[in-house]
Amino acid sequence: MWGGRFAAGPDAIMEAINASIGFDKRLAKQDIIGSRAHAAMLAAQGILSDKDAGAIREGLLTVLSEIEGGTFEFSTALEDIHMNVEARLKEIVGEAAGRLHTARSRNDQVATDFRLWVRDQMDTAIDGLTALMQALLGQAEAGADWVMPGFTHLQTAQPVTWGHHMMAYVEMFARDRSRFRDARKRMNECPLGAAALAGTSFPIDRHMTAQALGFDRPAANSLDAVSDRDFALEYLSAATICAMHLSRMAEELVIWSSAQFRFVTLSDRFSTGSSIMPQKKNPDAAELIRAKIGRILGANVALLTVMKGLPLAYSKDMQEDKEQVFDAADTLALALAAMQGMVRDMTANRDALQAAAGGGFSTATDLADWLVRVLDMPFRDAHHVTGALVKLAEDKGCDLPDLSLAEMQGVNAQVTADVYQVLGVHNSVASRMSYGGTAPEQVRAQITRWKEALA
Ligand code: ARG
DSSP, X not given: OOTTTOSSOOOHHHHHHHOOHHXXXXXXXXXXXXXXXXHHHHHHTTSSOHHHHHHHHHHHHHHHHHHHHTOOOOOGGGOSHHHHHHHHHHHHHGGXXXXXXXXXXXXXXXXXXXXHHHHHHHHHHHHHHHHHHHHHHHHHHHTTTOEEEEEXXXXXXXXXXXXXXXXXXXXXXXXXXXXHHHHHHHHOEEOTTOTTTTOOSSOOOHHHHHHHTTOSEEOSOHHHHHHOOHHHHHHHHHHHHHHHHHHHHHHHHHXXXXXXXXXXXXXXXXXXXXXXXXXXOBOHXXXXXHHHHHHHHHHHHHHHHHHTTOOSSOOGGGGGGHHHHHHHHHHHHXXXXXXXXXXXXXXXXXXXXXXXXXOXXXXXXXXXXXXXXXXXXXXXXHHHHHHHHHHHHHHHTOOGGGSOHHHHHHHOTTOOGGGHHHHSHHHHHHHOOSTTOSOHHHHHHHHHHHHHHHO
16 A cells, blocks of 8 residues: 555564454455545545435445455455455456545544444443343342341341332443443534544545544544544443443342342353352352453553544554553443343342341431430430440340340330330331332332333
8 A cells, every 4th residue: 555665565474463453354345335424525525426425325335245254355464454354446447446545544534433343332331231220120129128137238128129229230330331421422412524634635524434424523623533532432431431330230239139038039041060069059140240340441441542642633542542442341331231131130039038127226327316206315325325235135146026025124114015016127118118218119210210210
């Protein structure tokens, strides 16, 4: 492609470090769509004859079908996807192919291809998150009023409802989804026509190509258009936060599916066995999802590091943007699909959840609140009295509702039998009617809101 200036070809090592075709072949479709839009625009502007543009656009479709059919021979000597496609186009349509690169550069070409690719991944993530939210809603609806322990410090804190816990993740994944949507809106500007860095002297119509490729508008500064990758970084940042949420949820599934908890049973379809211990059913998918954030965050850090300190405009460093994003996108899509499948298939064990709900003196706060409400005690005093009652129950090896009224009155004489009502876990959750609280009525309202939003 640059034989005019060069007497010798590259060293094999040079070729090896320089070539990106090994991975940027994944941009083939975007490259061809972008080139077809460019050719049509050149013809519309009278820069290219209709005949040449027609031949180029047809020929590009042939190249695409060869690539998709697996018959295309990629060449490392041709460096990257852009030159591989153009060289093959020349074999198919002849000299006209040489006119396609008028008024553009590989710099705006790759920036456009990569944007199109990342934009698709934003959509994939948005769809994957929607499906996961739907699976969570299904779980929440089935057990909107099932009681379970809520934890802080992974110590039993207060009873909550299963539906409430599921809906907490719906909120998190909804924010992830909106992060991808925000980023998608911001990134949807077309670099094509920025050419190498300065724009072009040809009378191109950048609005036409932008529109043809589904962008909202052409990018307004040619230097910026070819030299930033912040759209990919925003994708990776959103992906990293999403992977963090997935990791937290995966950790809960690992804990909950253990013999010690038995809060959930994962389906056989999303579990594995042990080659030596016949009794084992392992939550491998959850463990892998828990781990995947390592790769996604790694990609995020790697690309930020590549971009940091780069002077404007394009530098070859930026070829290092792709593999990271490709791997992160594959990883995220798989993790979202696996989590969705696991959540959809899992069975929450209502009895085990309920049995655990009352353990660990989980209604101690309800008792303290009762002392405040009924006996008009200052909360700090109520906290103290409740602490003494917990200590008493702990010494006796029983739960709070198992203490007799006489035992309670031994700690505070004003306590009445009325108190037992608030010591039950169902009353406890039902009483938490504050907006966003764990009461089944509140949870059902949130489920309805989200079902409408997703419909
Ligand atoms: N393969 C290159 C990349 O991914 C394409 C752009 C090459 N541009 C250049 N001026 N050498 O960044």
